[in-house]
Amino acid sequence: MTNYWLMKSEPDVFSLDDLKKAPKKTEPWDGVRNYQARNFMRDQMKKGDVVLFYHSNCKEPGIVGVAEISSKAAYADPTQFDSKSKYHDPKSDPDNPRWYMVDIEFVSKVADVDQPVGLPEIKSDPKLADMELVRYGRLSVQSVKKAEFDHVKKLAGL
């Protein structure tokens, strides 16, 4: 069964366009350092799951497109063992890695990226009032219900 997700990225750091421009349009989603987000990736994500791509911490926060999980499952995030990386975690044991990641692949984006399905629109839509994004905004990887996913896709014209 396909699972539905929402994943956040700051467009100044890594935008949906960056993903689209990547070779093979797929990139490792490294740097997640939150246990709840990690648990979703490590325990539940699998290839083919679909993802609402959310731009945070920017002028027009909102959902800008769709991606999908392209790695077979989650695997250890190598940046945790790289002392030069800003995601380095000296407490993580290579024999029992603390942090996991998945690869995600570009699928589609809204026609005009300056007009995403914006956060105010999401918050004011009764069909989306139960989204984790609305109820508890700060988690970078969230689970989304199929009905919510379909509704957002419709709003986005995808």
Added chain:
DNA sequence: GCCAACGTTGGC
């Protein structure tokens, strides 16, 4: 840049 709402750390 401010700050609310969290999560994490570490002393005890």
Added chain:
DNA sequence: GCCAACGTTGGC
């Protein structure tokens, strides 16, 4: 195991 202090997220 409690909790104060600190760090982070992210909208505004």
